[in-house]
Amino acid sequence: MTPTEFVYTYESPAVPENVD
Secondary structure, eight states: OEEEEEEEHHOOTTSSSSSO
């Protein structure tokens, strides 16, 4: 995943895109 996606997922735990 890209750094942006990581930050997005980290900032939005309610939206688990890549919870691996």
